[in-house]
Amino acid sequence: MAPRLVEQIVEFTFGEIYSRSVLDVKQRQLVTIAALTAQGGCEPQLQVHLNAAIRVGLTEQQVMEALLQCAPYVGIPKTINAVHVARNVFMT
Template sequence: MTEHTQQATGNEQSRYDRGWDKLKTIDGQAGERVIASLQDIAPDLGRYVIEYAFGDIYSRPTLDSRQRQLVTLATLTTQGGCEAQLHVHVNASLNVGLTTAEIVEAIMHCSPYTGFPRVLNAMTVAKQVFQERGLLPLV
């Protein structure tokens, strides 16, 4: 935790706490590893991810966690070059209850909008995660 975080006001600290809880719920240990990997180079970036992305955005009430992960998968797939983040979020998608079939379908759905190379890259990441979690072969 950075000095700024330790000195945060009650509202900022509640954003941090709310974000940290949400990050652990959705991303689990993978999310914690991402934040830890920033401590020696950009600890404030880790705090921003916790407070803004998870404390503010992921904690909004209108979309549930499954819907948010579908949007996240589509966004990361269509951007391309986000394979490390896709790895975390394919795991997160499974953590919040998406099935392997739903994840595959969400990635495939991006093909007419972004093209085959990015969808194939994203599918490779999904396959890796499924293999790591013992979820292949899909039937």
Template structure:
């Protein structure tokens, strides 16, 4: 059986690789109000799910960007995962195409909002470069 400590260590490594500073900022923002939630994100989302074999990180981020776009209510998380997608090798065009695909399944408002979030991320990354 895998210990909680092993899951946490594996999750921290995955979080740093995938989300970088944006992911750590999310974890840090939970420290004073919901430290257990921060631990769950690290252990479960990144230590268990993101670390599974079967899909590479690019595919996982495409799925995540699509899901968050379709939800239409998770703009901060969508921006984190657009950054993550780029961090793991997605091009800006692949991000845009993933979001555009959601117009068919989640509607134009969700896709338009997703594109607006992508525009912000691309601009922020250009400024940081």
């Protein structure tokens, strides 16, 4: 519906942010997963990034540990929602 918006998001996210070299791709995915968990209501985007986490070599244990680290800071309900999405991703 808004092709220019999608183009700008992709250019900014992948052209300027993801191309930086300080964090590796695994670290970037963990940060992204934590940020989406903290926001809540981002389950579709979280699913995409959990699949990306698998593709870049993160293990289920690493992802679940990252989510556990989120719990005291973002709250139990948001963390449970993220764990539910992660379980669905890892079970497929």
